[in-house]
Amino acid sequence: MINALFIIPSSIHLYTIPVLSRDFINDKKKFMRNASKLLLWFFLLGMLMMGIFGLSGKSLVTLLLGDAYERTGKLIVFLSPLLFLKSMEFGFVCNIIAMNRQKYRLIPQLSAASVNILINLWTIPRYGEFGAATAYIISETVLFMGYGFVYFFWFKKMKVEIK
Numbered sequence: 001m002i003n004a005l006f007i008i009p010s011s012i013h014l015y016t017i018p019v020l021s022r023d024f025i026n027d028k029k030k031f032m033r034n035a036s037k038l039l040l041w042f043f044l045l046g047m048l049m050m051g052i053f054g055l056s057g058k059s060l061v062t063l064l065l066g067d068a069y070e071r072t073g074k075l076i077v078f079l080s081p082l083l084f085l086k087s088m089e090f091g092f093v094c095n096i097i098a099m100n101r102q103k104y105r106l107i108p109q110l111s112a113a114s115v116n117i118l119i120n121l122w123t124i125p126r127y128g129e130f131g132a133a134t135a136y137i138i139s140e141t142v143l144f145m146g147y148g149f150v151y152f153f154w155f156k157k158m159k160v161e162i163k
Helices: 007-026 028-065 067-079 081-098 102-162
Strands: none
Touching: 007 028, 007 081, 028 067, 028 081, 028 102, 067 102, 081 102
């Protein structure tokens, strides 16, 4: 269910890349304004989705599937921060691609994948599905921070060049 909701920020991401890319090529100041606005919208969307599923995920699952799925509901609540993280990641990636800095996504991706594997190896045998969920959240946090660093580094550099 959580992964299915990623389609919302993904759709926005796919729609806005061409617009931002055009702005980046033709008008850097317009790009900077639109890139900042876009990140704000991804932030708000992520907070909204996280809030809805963080507060009502357990009740929603129990209502739709019954008491036998209570643990699943708890897992959805536990995973709800992913909705915020992924939303912001899509925002960062939109801008990174528009700035033609795709290759700089590799280090955050490699770091997140490595962290995910290591934590999964340790947590799944001990904590089962909640261990896997923990690894997922931690690795997405690493990816979020990596993409954020890449975005802000290049955005700041471009800001200096424009002045």
